[in-house]
Amino acid sequence: MVVLKKLSYLTSEAAQLVKITDDVRREVEASGVSEGLVAVMSAHTTCGVIVNEGLPCVERDLQEMLERMVPLDAPYAHAHFLPSYGATGNNSQGHLKQTLVGNSCMFPVTGGRALLGGAQDVYLAEFDGPQRRTVYVEVMGE
């Protein structure tokens, strides 16, 4: 059995970590899958998915590390008018941060529940907000 759900989030900051652990757990429990896997996937290129410990200090360290690695004012190539969009591309920082953190994660499903480690939380990682973002949760198993 495969169950696909589409979750929607409206972010409010340019860079923001949105904890979505409870939503993922809820979708797994509602899926009817008892044993299998759950995949959590961002539908975007400037917005990723992170698994880490849900502490404000860890969140701050993650954000600051990414900012040091991918600073806003670096001379990115993707900073010019894009005729195919009719808009200016100026979000390379978001693209590169998303590439570093990845856009998905997976967990085992057992007993009808997502099996997360005790310190693990799932985050939608916004790098070019505010925007409405889509996350797919796909539960696969029997």
Place this chain on the structure above:
Amino acid sequence: MAIDVNVHPLLYKSIYSEDDFAFWEREFGMGHMGPMDYDEVFAELDYGGIEKSVLLPLDLTTTAGGWIATNEQVAGIVSDYPDRFVGFASVDPNRPDAPEVLECAFVELGARGLSLHPAKQRFWMTDACMEPLFELCQKYDRPMMVDAGLSWEPNAPTKYGHPLAIEEAIMTHPNVRVCLSHFAWPWVREMVMLMLKYPNCYTECSALYLDSPEESINRLFTQDMGSRWFQRSLLHQVMFGSNTPRFRAFKLIRAIDALGLPDYARETLLTANALEYLGGE
């Protein structure tokens, strides 16, 4: 807080449709972007500290057979969200009923100004057909927003939006406030010259084509213009505009903040000049 005087509401969900988008894609020159609910619009405006946005429709009746957002659609958005939006009207100056369309928009739809695009609508600001439109703007004390300089719309010769092609219209209508958009880029010095000569002439700073927002705004305010020109001589004539959806407004404000303007100059640029141009709240 800021007022954004140059917003095209094409992606706002209440007016977005697949059929219209195909026309807008062809005539406005855009793609790959989808509709936005108003909570998403407001999230972005709030993040950027933008209190109000001026919505610009565009009447292309005689040149393309349609509108890029209609006067009625803009009036509808303003009616739904009067605290967040100010609506302008547009009229194709070449249509025979242009004065009637404009007066109807001012009187019945409550439009607060006139949006024109000489390159896309294929007219000169000094054409005879413009005279009744100037008279109506003066009669109702409504400003004009005139697309100037580089325009990304296809089939829009830039010569119609050259500041020198617009000068005489501004000169002969000193009681009508006229904003030439985008700093008339690349003719920034010509734009500056017009503002020095004509106090009824304004511009806005959505000129972002070749670099990042920070690089573009820094170049505009420190190289294309002398670094003190704005504060010394143009303090009351430059407004904030984003040209949404072509540029994201909060990134332009971030770039303006990086200039390190004194508070009075920042406030004037982001808010006070727009209030003066619009004729008040």
